Amino acid sequence: MAYTVEVADLTKSYGATEVLRGVDLTIPAGTVHGMLGANGAGKTTLVRILATLIGYDGGTARVAGHDVARDARAVRGAVSLTGQYAAVDEVLTTRENLTMVARLRRLSGAASAARTDELISRFDLGAIADRRATTYSGGQRRRLDLAMSMVVPPTLLFLDEPTTGLDPRSRDQVWATVRELADTGVTVLLTTQYLEEADQLADRISVLDGGRIVAEGTPEELKTQVAGEVVRLTYGDTAAYEAALATLRTPEVTADRVLLTVDVPTDGSPESLRRLLDSLAVAGASPRRVGMHAPSLDDVFLTLTNPKQEALR
Amino acid sequence: MSTATTISDAVLDSRVMIRRGLIRSARDPEAFFTALALPVALMLLFVYVFGGAMSTGGEYVDYVVPGIILLCAGFGAGTTAVAVADDMTNGIVDRFRSMPIAAGSVIVGHVVASVARNAIATALVIGVALLIGWRPDAGVAEWAAAIGLLALFVLAISWLAATVGLLARSKDAANAFTMVLAFLPYVSTAFVPAHTLPTALRGFAEHQPMTPVIETLRGLWMGTSTTGQPLADQAWWALGWCALILVVSAVASARLFRRRTT
Numbered sequence: 001m002a003y004t005v006e007v008a009d010l011t012k013s014y015g016a017t018e019v020l021r022g023v024d025l026t027i028p029a030g031t032v033h034g035m036l037g038a039n040g041a042g043k044t045t046l047v048r049i050l051a052t053l054i055g056y057d058g059g060t061a062r063v064a065g066h067d068v069a070r071d072a073r074a075v076r077g078a079v080s081l082t083g084q085y086a087a088v089d090e091v092l093t094t095r096e097n098l099t100m101v102a103r104l105r106r107l108s109g110a111a112s113a114a115r116t117d118e119l120i121s122r123f124d125l126g127a128i129a130d131r132r133a134t135t136y137s138g139g140q141r142r143r144l145d146l147a148m149s150m151v152v153p154p155t156l157l158f159l160d161e162p163t164t165g166l167d168p169r170s171r172d173q174v175w176a177t178v179r180e181l182a183d184t185g186v187t188v189l190l191t192t193q194y195l196e197e198a199d200q201l202a203d204r205i206s207v208l209d210g211g212r213i214v215a216e217g218t219p220e221e222l223k224t225q226v227a228g229e230v231v232r233l234t235y236g237d238t239a240a241y242e243a244a245l246a247t248l249r250t251p252e253v254t255a256d257r258v259l260l261t262v263d264v265p266t267d268g269s270p271e272s273l274r275r276l277l278d279s280l281a282v283a284g285a286s287p288r289r290v291g292m293h294a295p296s297l298d299d300v301f302l303t304l305t306n307p308k309q310e311a312l313r
Numbered sequence: 314m315s316t317a318t319t320i321s322d323a324v325l326d327s328r329v330m331i332r333r334g335l336i337r338s339a340r341d342p343e344a345f346f347t348a349l350a351l352p353v354a355l356m357l358l359f360v361y362v363f364g365g366a367m368s369t370g371g372e373y374v375d376y377v378v379p380g381i382i383l384l385c386a387g388f389g390a391g392t393t394a395v396a397v398a399d400d401m402t403n404g405i406v407d408r409f410r411s412m413p414i415a416a417g418s419v420i421v422g423h424v425v426a427s428v429a430r431n432a433i434a435t436a437l438v439i440g441v442a443l444l445i446g447w448r449p450d451a452g453v454a455e456w457a458a459a460i461g462l463l464a465l466f467v468l469a470i471s472w473l474a475a476t477v478g479l480l481a482r483s484k485d486a487a488n489a490f491t492m493v494l495a496f497l498p499y500v501s502t503a504f505v506p507a508h509t510l511p512t513a514l515r516g517f518a519e520h521q522p523m524t525p526v527i528e529t530l531r532g533l534w535m536g537t538s539t540t541g542q543p544l545a546d547q548a549w550w551a552l553g554w555c556a557l558i559l560v561v562s563a564v565a566s567a568r569l570f571r572r573r574t575t
Contacts, residue, residue, distance in 0.1 A: 051411040076413040087408035091337045103329045104414050132340070148408065 004029045004156050004187040005050065010059035012045055019045045021211035022059065027204075029155075032178075032188040034202030036195065036301065042211045043191035044084060047160050050189070051081045064155040080149035084160045086141040087148065090133045094125045094144050097133065101151045115151060123147040123177065139170025146177055157181065159190045163197060175200055195301050207304050214304045229294045230254075230263040231276060233287035243285035263293065323415035330422025337396070338426045348392045349434045351495075352385035353441055359504060360445060369506060371537070375449075378442045379530035380503025383523055384495065385438050386431055386467050390474035391491025393427040397478025398487035410571070417567040420475045427471035428464070435463060449534035459533040462551060466526050469555040470494070472562035479569040503527050506539035522558065525550035 005027035012020040019042045027033040037043045048054045050063055052072040061068040064078035081087055088097050098119055102112035120129050123143045128136060133144060142162060149157055159178065163171040178201055182188055192198050198205045199219045207215040207222070215222055235241040241260045245253070252265045266272055273290075280286055338345065356377065364373035400406055400423070409419050439447075451459070474490065481487035498504070500514055501523040507515050518524060519540060529551045531537055532544040540547070 048407075051407075053407060053410055073413050076411055079411060081408055081411040083404040083407050085404040087404035089333065089337075089405040090403065091340050092333070096336065100329055100333055101408075101412075104326060104409075104412060106325070145404075 002028060004064055005033070005189060006060075006062040007046075007050070008060045010046070010049065010056055010061055012042075012049060012054075012056045019211055020049075020056070023208070023211070023213055025206060025213065027156075027187060027189060029187050030185045031203040032182045032190060032201055034198035034205040035189060035191040035208055036193070036198045036205055037191070037208035038193055041208045043193075043208055044160055046208070047081075047158050047189065047191055050075075050156075051079055051158055052076055053081075078155040079158060080152075080154035080156075081158045082142075082145045082149045082160065082162060084164060086145040088133050088141060088144050093132055094120060094129045094147075097144060097148055098151060101148050105152045107151075119147040119150065123150075124173075137170065138166050139173055142166065142170070142174050143177065146174070146181070150181065153184065153186060156187045156189060159188055161191055161193065163192070163194070171197075207301065209304060223294070229266055229268050229292065231266045231273065232291045232293045233262045233264065233280070234289040234291070235260040235262070236288040240285050240287070243283055244280060244287065247279060247283040247285055262287075266292075268292070323418060326415040326418035327421040327425075330418045331425045332422075334422035334424075334426030335429060338430055341396075344392045344396070345430055345434070348388040348430075349385065349437060351388055352381050352434075352438060355384065356381040356438070356442065357445070367505065369539070371535075372446065372448075374442065374445060374447045375535050376531070377504060378439075378447050378449075379527045379534070380498050380501070381442070382435055382438055382463065382530070383466070383503060383527060384498045385434050386463075386470055387494030387498065388491060389427060389431040389434055389467070390470045390494055391488065392430070393423060393471050394474040394478040394481065394487040394490045395484050396427075397423050397475045398481045398484050401479065416571050417563070420472075420479070420566045420570060423475050423478075424468065424471045427474065428467050431467045431471070432464075435467075450536055451534045455533040458548075459530050462526065462529055462533075462548070462555075465552070465555045465559075469558040469562070472566065473558050476562045476566040476569065479566055497521065497523055498527075501527060502539050508539070522551075522554035525554060 003026045005025060007023055007025040010020055010023040010025075011018070023042070023046060025033075025046075035043050035046065045054070049056045050061060050068060052068060052075050055069065063075045066074040066078065068075055089100070092100065095116055098116040099112050102115050103109075107115055120126055123146060125140070125144060125147060128140055133141060136144065146162075162178065163174050166174065175197070178188065178190070182201070188201075190198070190201055202219065204216065204218055205222055206213045233244060235244065238260065241255075241257075241262070244262050245255055248262065248264060253262060255262045264276060266276070277286070277290070359367075359377050359381075360374045364377070367373045367376070369376040397420070400419075406419065474494075477490045478487045481490070500510075500518050501507075501521055502518060503523065507518045507524070510518055524540070525547045528538055528540055528542070528547040529544065531539075532547060538544065538547070
């Protein structure tokens with residue numbers, strides 16, 4: 001099937017609070033989809049609906065071709081959930097946790113033991129395999145969590161904020177693991193509030209804000225959607241700054257009178273840059289410094305999600 | 314692919330969850346001994362401190378043991394309610410709920426572990442009772458019947474506790490259930506015969522589920538009754554109450570497990 005996740009006009013309220021206000025989402029099989037949003041944007045609610053943990057009020061949701069509401073058991077057979085609060089049994093050891101999931105997925109005793117050993121080595125859990133999960137670091141717990149989700153490789157893997165609360169080194173380890181999983185063809189729905197994480201891992205990103213998808217595209221598309229790359233000209237005196245503004249009379253130019261900077265849109269090619277600087281030199285408006293400025297996903301995020309607007313609604 | 318849970322699926326899932334429950338219990342001895350220590354202390358208190366003032370016809374220890382065993386089962390059930398409530402806040406339960414497994418299996422795991430803990434606790438209470446002079450007058454058949462009834466009672470109260478654990482939104486709320494169970498035996502024939510109670514309490518004591526269980530056990534072990542009813546009548550009431558609690562709890566807990574939305 002072409003799409004692992006097909007969601008249309010999905011709504012969900014808790015009492016008077018609308019958490020999802022009509023979400024549309026399709027995720028092609030074998031891709032990593034990033035769901036980006038601030039706390040309370042509705043990311044976890046969406047994941048919990050798709051994982052059959054909670055119901056929804058309106059719209060449709062299909063996972064791996066199965067209707068989430070009508071055929072929950074088939075959906076459960078196709079998904080694995082890696083939760084915000086790691087979905088591991090803390091009283092049990094790594095080995096016990098993995099064997100438990102293997103047995104629940106009907107692997108035989110011998111097959112369970114073999115799969116457990118395989119996952120312990122693949123997810124680098126050997127040193128802690130027989131220690132209780134309560135003693136693990138955050139990174140170790142997430143790796144066990146991921147390993148438990150991969151006992152039987154799912155059609156769709158949910159990664160709900162997989163690196164929240166991890167130190168940078170553990171985060172890099174989890175990222176590396178996620179990339180490896182993605183390479184095996186597992187479809188991943190990743191929720192995160194970290195733009196860098198979505199940029200690093202996701203093929204496509206949806207920005208969720210106030211229960212709606214406010215933007216969607218590849219990380220590159222989203223960046224260009226907000227503002228293209230600009231050449232930032234910095235001036236040392238007002239005269240040259242004014243001269244530059246007089247020369248560059250296009251609506252795309254943005255200027256800062258206090259900092260004496262002028263941002264000019266560019267395609268980044270040397271030719272366009274040379275033309276720009278030549279025309280400025282002719283007009284006696286050569287800048288003191290020239291810099292290239294590419295928008296980050298942070299710019300995208302801050303432009304698309306405005307917390308003040310949200311509070312007023 | 315069949316989308317329904319078959320009986321054999323439910324059995325296989327439950328086996329995995331029972332193993333989980335037993336491992337978890339074995340790693341939490343504090344909860345077990347806390348739930349054991351209080352009933353034993355109460356037994357010693359009642360037998361040695363209050364027992365002399367109690368007129369129940371015969372040695373007070375012979376009278377009080379069935380009540381102490383039920384009290385112990387009540388504390389044990391409290392542990393179960395707290396364990397279930399705590400478990401529901403763990404990420405692992407989200408994993409279970411998003412897996413294609415039988416809805417009741419997680420609770421079955423808790424309940425069976427609870428029954429296992431209670432079996433050990435009951436054996437210890439009986440051991441202490443024998444040490445301090447309890448002398449039951451019962452043959453093999455009576456002992457078998459008493460153990461069978463106790464097992465059914467513990468199963469029912471454990472399942473009820475698991476249901477309460479699912480309903481409770483926190484460990485503290487679940488813990489309050491322990492207080493109810495620990496109080497109920499006082500308003501039964503556990504410590505004093507019902508006819509010694511004030512009228513209002515007496516009506517409750519004679520008709521609440523713990524009384525027929527206690528009376529049946531006492532009848533089996535000592536051949537005595539404080540309510541004047543025949544042993545068989547008491548036994549049917551006891552079995553009926555246990556079966557009712559068991560069925561209602563089993564159905565309710567399976568539904569609650571799937572329905573929880575937080």
